[in-house]
Amino acid sequence: MNVIGKKVRKVDGQELITGRAKFAGDYRFPGMVYGSVKRAGVPAGRITKIDADAARQLPGVVDVLTAADIPGPNLIGVLPPFDQPLLASDEIRYDGESVVLVIAESAEIARRAAEKVSVTINPYDPILTVDDALAPDARKIHETGNVTFTKKLIKGDAAAAFEGADVIVEGVYETSNQDHAYLEPETVCAVPGRRITLYASCQSPFHIRGHVAANLNLPASSVKVVQASTGGSFGGKDDVATEIGALACIAALRLNRPVMIAHERAESMIGSNLRHAARIRCKTGATKDGKIVARDVNVLLDGGAYASESPFVTMKTLIHAAGPYTIENLFVESTTVYTNKTYCGAFRGFGVPQVTFASESQIDELADKLGMDRLEIRRLNGLKAGDANATGQVYQQSVGLQETITKIAESVETSAPTTEDDRYLYGTGYACVAQGISNGAEGVDVTGASVQMSQDGSVLVGIGLTELGQGSRTVWAQLASAILGVSLDRVSVRLVDTDGVHDSGPTVASRSTTVGGMAVLKAAEEVKKSLVTMAGLMMKTDAENIELRDGFAILKMDDNARIPIPDVATAAYWTGFPLMNLAFSKAPDADYDHDTHQGDVYIAYNYGTHRMDVRVDKLTGQVKVLNHLAAHDVGKVINPLGLEGQIEGASLIGFGFAHMEKIRYRDGIIQNANFADYALPSIKDRIPTATIPVEDHNPTGPFGAKGAGEPPVAAAGAVFANAVSDAVGVRFERLPITREDIVEAIERGNHD
Amino acid sequence: MNLHFICNGQAVQIDVEPNARAIDVLRDVLGLTGTKEGCGRGECGACTVLLDGKPVNSCMVLAGKLEGRTVLTIEGVAGADGSLHPIQEAFLDVGAVQCGFCTPGMVLSTKALLDENDSPTIDEIEDALSGNLCRCTGYGKIVDGVLEASERLAQGTQEHGAKP
Ligand code: FES
Numbered sequence: 067m068n069v070i071g072k073k074v075r076k077v078d079g080q081e082l083i084t085g086r087a088k089f090a091g092d093y094r095f096p097g098m099v100y101g102s103v104k105r106a107g108v109p110a111g112r113i114t115k116i117d118a119d120a121a122r123q124l125p126g127v128v129d130v131l132t133a134a135d136i137p138g139p140n141l142i143g144v145l146p147p148f149d150q151p152l153l154a155s156d157e158i159r160y161d162g163e164s165v166v167l168v169i170a171e172s173a174e175i176a177r178r179a180a181e182k183v184s185v186t187i188n189p190y191d192p193i194l195t196v197d198d199a200l201a202p203d204a205r206k207i208h209e210t211g212n213v214t215f216t217k218k219l220i221k222g223d224a225a226a227a228f229e230g231a232d233v234i235v236e237g238v239y240e241t242s243n244q245d246h247a248y249l250e251p252e253t254v255c256a257v258p259g260r261r262i263t264l265y266a267s268c269q270s271p272f273h274i275r276g277h278v279a280a281n282l283n284l285p286a287s288s289v290k291v292v293q294a295s296t297g298g299s300f301g302g303k304d305d306v307a308t309e310i311g312a313l314a315c316i317a318a319l320r321l322n323r324p325v326m327i328a329h330e331r332a333e334s335m336i337g338s339n340l341r342h343a344a345r346i347r348c349k350t351g352a353t354k355d356g357k358i359v360a361r362d363v364n365v366l367l368d369g370g371a372y373a374s375e376s377p378f379v380t381m382k383t384l385i386h387a388a389g390p391y392t393i394e395n396l397f398v399e400s401t402t403v404y405t406n407k408t409y410c411g412a413f414r415g416f417g418v419p420q421v422t423f424a425s426e427s428q429i430d431e432l433a434d435k436l437g438m439d440r441l442e443i444r445r446l447n448g449l450k451a452g453d454a455n456a457t458g459q460v461y462q463q464s465v466g467l468q469e470t471i472t473k474i475a476e477s478v479e480t481s482a483p484t485t486e487d488d489r490y491l492y493g494t495g496y497a498c499v500a501q502g503i504s505n506g507a508e509g510v511d512v513t514g515a516s517v518q519m520s521q522d523g524s525v526l527v528g529i530g531l532t533e534l535g536q537g538s539r540t541v542w543a544q545l546a547s548a549i550l551g552v553s554l555d556r557v558s559v560r561l562v563d564t565d566g567v568h569d570s571g572p573t574v575a576s577r578s579t580t581v582g583g584m585a586v587l588k589a590a591e592e593v594k595k596s597l598v599t600m601a602g603l604m605m606k607t608d609a610e611n612i613e614l615r616d617g618f619a620i621l622k623m624d625d626n627a628r629i630p631i632p633d634v635a636t637a638a639y640w641t642g643f644p645l646m647n648l649a650f651s652k653a654p655d656a657d658y659d660h661d662t663h664q665g666d667v668y669i670a671y672n673y674g675t676h677r678m679d680v681r682v683d684k685l686t687g688q689v690k691v692l693n694h695l696a697a698h699d700v701g702k703v704i705n706p707l708g709l710e711g712q713i714e715g716a717s718l719i720g721f722g723f724a725h726m727e728k729i730r731y732r733d734g735i736i737q738n739a740n741f742a743d744y745a746l747p748s749i750k751d752r753i754p755t756a757t758i759p760v761e762d763h764n765p766t767g768p769f770g771a772k773g774a775g776e777p778p779v780a781a782a783g784a785v786f787a788n789a790v791s792d793a794v795g796v797r798f799e800r801l802p803i804t805r806e807d808i809v810e811a812i813e814r815g816n817h818d
Numbered sequence: 819m820n821l822h823f824i825c826n827g828q829a830v831q832i833d834v835e836p837n838a839r840a841i842d843v844l845r846d847v848l849g850l851t852g853t854k855e856g857c858g859r860g861e862c863g864a865c866t867v868l869l870d871g872k873p874v875n876s877c878m879v880l881a882g883k884l885e886g887r888t889v890l891t892i893e894g895v896a897g898a899d900g901s902l903h904p905i906q907e908a909f910l911d912v913g914a915v916q917c918g919f920c921t922p923g924m925v926l927s928t929k930a931l932l933d934e935n936d937s938p939t940i941d942e943i944e945d946a947l948s949g950n951l952c953r954c955t956g957y958g959k960i961v962d963g964v965l966e967a968s969e970r971l972a973q974g975t976q977e978h979g980a981k982p
């Protein structure tokens with residue numbers, strides 16, 4: 067059976083559903099000790115004294131480490147020059163800054179001991195807003211100043227084009243910090259030996275290996291990173307996994323004992339990166355028939371204390387600020403600044419949810435000003451194959467936006483309520499999104515994958531990209547199964563272990579299915595060559611007359627002439643045909659002008675259109691989502707269950723971003739670092755997302771597929787804002803739009 | 819203190835610190851690491867186990883409270899022969915598992931619900947699982963999994979003439 071496009075179970079589901087899967091916190095080694103850090107507790111200042119005597123004296127404490135005990139440069143980050151210390155030595159740049167690491171016989175003792183460490187800090191006035199950070203006389207948070215990264219995208223001449231616009235809309239849109247809130251807090255476990263092994267809940271093991279080794283002052287080859295089962299990541303288990311991974315390894319080598327560091331929930335929220343809060347000034351001009359002629363956008367991202375992935379997020383906002391529309395004249399400037407708050411970095415969507423909210427709000431505003439249908443204006447301006455997008459890149463195929471719009475237009479008869487009632491307001495929103503697939507402007511994109519067949523016909527896939535719950539392992543197994551003609555239950559996918567798989571770059575940018583899948587496909591094709599060649603010899607025919615299907619090598623012209631694949635594999639082995647292959651997939655390098663961001667950036671885009679119908683309770687501001695349709699052009703569906711899972715899960719994250727979730731600060735200290743105060747959507751908040759796949763074949767992906775993990779976040783956030791604005795009759799320009807905001811807007815409306 | 823209880827059908831006798839948490843006894847003393855800790859404050863449900871058939875957050879239960887009682891963890895849900903429980907089968911078939919960290923707790927809360935109520939409404943499902951957070955799935959497929967499981971259990975009951 068060909069499993070491509072079939073609903074299949076997750077290949078790693080059995081271990082998870084029985085509780086046998088090993089997450090990092092589930093490892094137990096003899097003599098293991100536990101680490102906990104003392105955090106700064108103030109957002110800005112300079113350390114004047116560290117006194118750990120009380121901690122050392124606590125029975126069960128085995129070691130106390132400060133910055134002076136880090137053998138390497140005590141720095142991590144994504145782009146050089148790295149700017150984030152593992153343990154702060156002098157400067158404190160955010161409240162969650164790690165200062166001292168305590169190691170003890172139990173996690174509980176380590177925690178209590180860490181509390182007893184006294185760190186004296188000479189406090190500075192914290193810089194807590196982007197405006198304060200950019201003020202001319204602002205204190206410099208880093209030596210380089212307070213601008214983390216700034217870039218422009220210039221296409222055509224926006225200023226001149228506004229002259230020719232009949233209508234112009236302008237607004238300032240704001241979004242808040244969102245926490246990843248994966249259910250498993252960050253955890254690592256380091257085991258010393260001739261080489262050190264780090265078991266980690268993480269997203270990009272090779273990236274971690276490099277940083278851990280550097281901070282140990284050892285070559286990368288002395289460190290092996292094994293990805294434990296990972297309880298969600300969404301972009302979040304990179305920097306922080308590096309930080310605690312390096313600390314655990316350093317302590318493990320000092321003590322010659324295994325060391326586990328497991329964050330508590332509060333630490334996971336305070337001490338690891340968040341989604342950037344954004345302020346986006348956006349101006350869009352159109353002719354009276356609705357054609358958008360110009361857009362000018364200024365994006366300001368609050369990046370917190372360290373750079374992390376900020377440079378790449380900044381670029382992503384530039385490239386996506388135009389949305390999935392053909393706009394000939396664009397000027398976008400995007401800047402991330404340092405503030406004395408928790409650092410921000412990668413989070414599913416990667417800047418696109420913020421700019422999509424601004425963009426889609428303006429599309430509605432334009433439609434309203436022009437008296438146009440809101441879906442029609444999107445169709446009119448929406449990208450088609452052959453159009454130049456924001457960076458001037460032209461795709462000749464796999465631009466399925468228009469079809470997603472059509473699907474949404476067709477799928478529901480308008481569900482505007484027929485009965486007026488006093489208690490509720492009803493509204494409908496639309497939003498379109500485009501999101502680039504692959505590293506693109508963020509760097510070279512190479513993936514290595516191995517496929518090997520045993521003589522019993524079973525298949526093992528090895529790839530350096532990670533399973534984080536998104537179902538990638540299942541997709542890769544399906545690809546190998548389809549090419550090699552064996553059933554899915556004969557295919558396994560290795561855990562990622564930096565010794566056992568090829569470096570495949572980071573697991574980011576919705577690239578696992580597309581770029582990772584291509585490498586698996588290529589490797590499987592090579593193994594297939596050995597099998598069909600062998601089967602050809604056995605059946606005395608040419609290899610091209612053989613197909614692999616249903617567990618057999620079958621003669622194409624005679625279905626009855628067949629040999630079981632294990633027999634073919636065994637014969638191939640003894641004949642000396644290789645049954646293992648390591649293949650690479652390399653996306654074409656991004657080729658663009660760094661000053662204007664014009665050029666070819668991504669190997670493909672995922673396009674989507676969402677519709678949401680809401681009912682708003684006028685008294686309480688409660689929003690009930692009556693209907694949520696999510697149409698996405700995914701090129702080709704590999705596993706419908708996995709795809710729906712990605713779209714539903716991402717949509718709820720987008721909904722949380724737009725309606726519920728917000729990290730709240732007071733004086734630079736996070737006030738809601740727990741699930742009682744941080745409003746994470748529960749099952750009662752779920753929305754009835756229905757996935758509508760559109761398949762516009764993508765030549766750069768396996769079987770035409772392209773990734774889908776991120777784009778629904780942006781679309782769901784924007785569509786919620788548009789639906790609620792439609793219901794209430796007021797544009798909301800700040801996310802999240804909470805119940806209180808809604809009640810307030812309604813009351814204000816009543817008084818106007 | 820000395821503690822006796824039944825865990826996954828087996829009598830257990832262990833010595834624990836009086837102020838130990840049930841989750842630590844299960845994970846660290848008995849090695850049942852299928853029970854997960856997501857918050858340690860009773861706010862996420864990842865640590866859900868059944869105590870005398872009722873779901874509890876094991877991070878909020880002191881070990882002493884287990885004395886003389888019956889505990890079911892995820893490790894005890896599948897059959898001794900390794901055959902999956904219909905809830906587990908249903909969850910896998912509908913795609914209710916992504917990262918799997920919330921899954922043990924979800925399965926146990928579902929079991930407690932279906933043991934009491936073999937054909938729950940959507941509202942009843944939402945009530946029963948409202949203490950179990952999941953960041954990956956968006957919950958839709960978890961609700962599908964519970965509905966699917968209740969149907970399968972009902973069919974099983976008809977076939978075998980008795981409640982499994
Ligand atoms: S760990 Fe017990 S409720 Fe979260």
Ligand code: FES
Pocket residue numbers: 249297298535914915916917918919920921951952953954955
């Ligand atoms: S599947 Fe990941 S938290 Fe539920």
